[in-house]
Amino acid sequence: MERLMHSIKIGINNKLYVKDPESSDLGKRIIEQSILMIDEMGFESFTFRKLGDRIKSNESSIYRYFENKHKLLLYLASWYWGWLEYKMVFATNGISNASEKLRKAIEILTQTVEEDVSFSHINEVLLNKIVINEYSKSYLTKEVDQENKDGYFVIYKRLINRLYEMIVALDPTYPYPSSLASTILEGSLHQYFLREHFPMLTDCNEKITPTDYFMDLAFRALKPTNHA
């Protein structure tokens, strides 16, 4: 798996960047260090000026890669969802039993990102934390509809759609498969956030994981059909 992913490039909408950050050393440093900095200081405090100082480059050079920090966040999020999608498709690929397949998918999508193995300059653990803490900000804007039209959220939508398909395959009678799919993905991020900051609002802790909760919820909601 690790070896395989080394040779994979996650295809991100090229409107999200001015110049592909994967195409140069500076670009990779921008990605690498922006992940560290956004995690450290939060998205609002993060600026291209500070990033420039940190990577000993220039603010104006960073603008040659990304129009603004909002697009950088969309880029990072797309990368993350693409990476998760890849892991999920890979892990569920051979499974023919609909129930097992969905089980595996939920496991991959809701489990903690444990360690950083595959891409040298991208720290997936921190990127997962960024997605938990900042992803909502990327779509809760007045520009969502235009940006959605421009395809900035395709990977995320495709991922939810894959989950939707597995739900329908398992139980075609369930009336809310899209909502359940989006609830699992978004709700999982939320439960991680609550575990960290509002432990009274969640049952998740060191022992119980968001995976446990959503696995249970999904299988309480769905009734497998016999042709599965």
Next chain:
Amino acid sequence: MERLMHSIKIGINNKLYVKDPESSDLGKRIIEQSILMIDEMGFESFTFRKLGDRIKSNESSIYRYFENKHKLLLYLASWYWGWLEYKMVFATNGISNASEKLRKAIEILTQTVEEDVSFSHINEVLLNKIVINEYSKSYLTKEVDQENKDGYFVIYKRLINRLYEMIVALDPTYPYPSSLASTILEGSLHQYFLREHFPMLTDCNEKITPTDYFMDLAFRALKPTNHA
């Protein structure tokens, strides 16, 4: 109900404001017009300078009521959750059957806010839209833990806790009552957002409501015990 609510004041943590906006005409205009403006232009574009222009007052005068726009958002959100809590407690008060009680609570908490009836200067319909589009931004910050300690989220937490208690009363064997309660509240906001901007990611539309979805989900998950 309307008459009753006219005489109710929603108790909001007094650290959220410098001067109580309910205590003066200017304060009420700040609340009234900030709701309209945040709805119109979104929270990031909204500024105290623009609000001052709009209400023909001065930027500096607004700062005498709220330290910054972030605290204003927290104030508006607290007001909203307090208002919802009130409606929920009122509506579920007389119900002794645990199942019916939870049913009523979910209905109140997840249904569309249809019209603005009770408080003259607060438009609850728009406030509901603001909560859908902006609430996450109020807690997805580096300062959450401190602000949580300062009690800025008490009403929201109390509301979820009330829902939690109804879930436990209905089915004490269910292992994730807190997570289910927080999922219903947060997930409902999310489904409304998706319905508006990402219809492919939800089953909710003109006919199917987030209420339908979460009512069904909750009652698939929970098994009433006989002593209910």
Next chain:
DNA sequence: ATACTATGATAGTAATACTTTTATATTTGT
């Protein structure tokens, strides 16, 4: 040797998120 490209350095602009000071209007207490 030259031309092209990437990056860096510097400066500039408009807007934001405030703070400070001073003036004026309004309310209230006696």
Next chain:
DNA sequence: ACAAATATAAAAGTATTACTATCATAGTAT
């Protein structure tokens, strides 16, 4: 009715942000 206290308004100032523009320079490709 008058003085004092309080609320609001007006204006100016500051540091930072989110860029844009210009010019210089180093490396690379032909």
